Amino acid sequence: MEGVKYKRVLLKLSGEALAGDNKTGVYAEVIGKICDEIKKVVEMGVQVGIVVGGGNFWRGRYGHQMERTTSDYMGMLATSMNGLALQDTLEARGIKTRLQTAIEMRQIAEPYIKRKAIKHLENGRVVIFACGTGNPYFTTDTAAALRAAEIDAEVILLAKTIDGVYSADPKLDPSAVKYDKISYIDILNRDLKVMDSTATSLCRDNNIPLRVFGIAQPENIVRIIRGENIGTVVE
Numbered sequence: 001m002e003g004v005k006y007k008r009v010l011l012k013l014s015g016e017a018l019a020g021d022n023k024t025g026v027y028a029e030v031i032g033k034i035c036d037e038i039k040k041v042v043e044m045g046v047q048v049g050i051v052v053g054g055g056n057f058w059r060g061r062y063g064h065q066m067e068r069t070t071s072d073y074m075g076m077l078a079t080s081m082n083g084l085a086l087q088d089t090l091e092a093r094g095i096k097t098r099l100q101t102a103i104e105m106r107q108i109a110e111p112y113i114k115r116k117a118i119k120h121l122e123n124g125r126v127v128i129f130a131c132g133t134g135n136p137y138f139t140t141d142t143a144a145a146l147r148a149a150e151i152d153a154e155v156i157l158l159a160k161t162i163d164g165v166y167s168a169d170p171k172l173d174p175s176a177v178k179y180d181k182i183s184y185i186d187i188l189n190r191d192l193k194v195m196d197s198t199a200t201s202l203c204r205d206n207n208i209p210l211r212v213f214g215i216a217q218p219e220n221i222v223r224i225i226r227g228e229n230i231g232t233v234v235e
Contacts (some may be wrong), residue, residue: 004044008049009225015057039093039095042126044225048126049128051140052083054076079140097127100130118151129143148203153208158212161214164179164231165178167190
């Protein structure tokens with residue numbers, strides 16, 4: 001474990017991160033590059049949990065004329081497809097993996113059980129958490145904060161399409177300023193769209209540090225594990 005800053009991490013991947021420039025579906029080249037970096041992290045002796053989103057297949061706003069809980073459950077099922085894609089890609093690289101879902105679907109995944117998840121991590125397996133929290137009205141950001149707290153992750157690695165936390169959306173405001181470090185309370189007070197407010201509060205209340213970084217360069221995952229100052233630290 002020499003040269004490694006963290007022993008157990010929770011990586012949050014959005015569905016869009018797996019789609020690449022295609023914006024929808026799963027792009028094999030993109031997911032392959034991400035899994036290459038996860039493999040390096042595992043081989044460094046780091047325990048890795050992953051919470052995956054489903055926005056490349058379904059987002060709640062798509063179902064604006066649909067009953068909210070139905071739309072949310074559709075989004076949870078979308079995350080299970082991404083979880084399967086990640087599992088298959090990692091195992092093709094020789095990395096032992098377990099997919100756990102908050103909604104039971106025993107033919108394709110284990111139901112989420114905290115003690116089982118921790119045992120898998122201790123045995124060197126990557127654990128992918130899908131289906132969010134299993135409840136409507138909660139995002140996969142909240143699921144990431146919850147799972148990180150449950151498995152005692154030392155940090156949440158929040159992969160984004162931008163390279164950190166900014167004072168405004170840098171895609172819309174060229175004058176937006178990037179923060180190297182910021183507090184959870186400042187994110188809430190300034191209404192910065194890093195995570196939803198429930199996830200942000202959960203991280204703050206449980207003292208879980210957050211590292212926000214750009215997934216366009218998947219090698220950032222390894223660089224953060226080695227202690228490099230990449231992206232923005234939220235504490």
